[in-house]
Amino acid sequence: MIEELGKNNRIIQESVPGKQITLAHVVAAPIAAVYDSLGVGHVGAIGILSLTPNETAIIAADIAGKAADVDICFVDRFTGSVMFNGDIQSVETSLDQVLRYFKDTLGFSTVPLTKS
Template identity: 35%
Template sequence: MEERITKEELLERLFHDDYENLKGRRLRLTRVRVPGKELSFAHVFTPNDRSIYENLALHIGVHEGEDHRGDAIGMVRVTPWEAIVVAADVAVKAAHVEVGFMDRFCGTLILTGGFTEVMTAVEEVVRFFHETLKFDVCKIHRR
């Protein structure tokens, strides 16, 4: 009679055998991540603690004398990471906000400005990515 094995049992046996055969050997692990079309984080808040602006280097500014302490902060995270450039473009066209930080290698965007302006910008980014680009999006968290 032929033994019936579930997929889970088969995978467990394969991984167990591989692990047992590789014990004591030098291993090289590779982490692979395939980013999907996703806006996975959207948060708008006004920090009480001025050190948050300083730790994010938002107190420096690009223009002499510019200081964003006291502004609201909007944060967005997107994959694929390059799409953050589109998010920044949509945000600054939707409301009077400043780009405090943008990283096209990690998909991170930080916006600063008045709470209403930052909220409007983040809402428009989420809407545009969902409706126009057909990304999976999260809800906006505000505090």
């Protein structure tokens, strides 16, 4: 672990594809600036996922959209990011279903669902 970075230190960050969900988060009550910055309607909670391999974002978005009444706002197959919004219960249900499917059916490593 690097404790202190000086001027001559450099950090190299790599993406090592694995079968994993690295983020599953609910933003329960976003402030208006968050909605505006993301370019989504000011409606309910926001669900965020980050997955590798990146292309599995497509599968996650499909499952999330079928699991509950959410609007898919963003899917990026190049970074593995998915974002959707809806009422808090629907967003949590969608995230739970994605986590369950990826873990039980696809054998992915997953993280606990977090919420702010």
